[in-house]
Amino acid sequence: MPAYLIADVKVTDDAWVPEYAARVHEIAARHGGRYLSRSGNVDTLEGTPLGGTLVALIEFPSKEAAQAFASDPEYAPFGKARQAGSVSNFHLIDDTDLAGSIPYLPKG
Secondary structure, three states, X not given: OOEEXXXXXXXXXXXXXXXXXXXXXXXXXXXXXXXXEEEOOOOOOOOOOOOOOEEEEEEEOOHHHHHHHHOOOOOHHHHHHHHXXXXXXXXXXXXXXXXXXXXXXXXX
16 A cells, blocks of 8 residues: 655755755665655645645655665665754655545545
8 A cells, every 4th residue: 555755844954955855766766665746835725834944745655665765774874964954754644544435545
């Protein structure tokens, strides 16, 4: 079942960004990850704004694949650089419909 990593990142020191942006998508791809968006154009339609300077949305074939990406030793130095130069929140959601009323999603 597909899973989606939602990264809400507020950059505090952008020194890590160029190398991270150039290299991390390759590491994600090795785990079946595919970037659906990596944008700073975030509009809040309702509620409290995220407060980040960018949001990335990455689709993985499963939660396990996303977790393998996040714990990949090759990703570790990039993750540490991101953590040192930002306030980051990573969320992982699966492809279920808790209400069970959307026919193309698995009921959860």
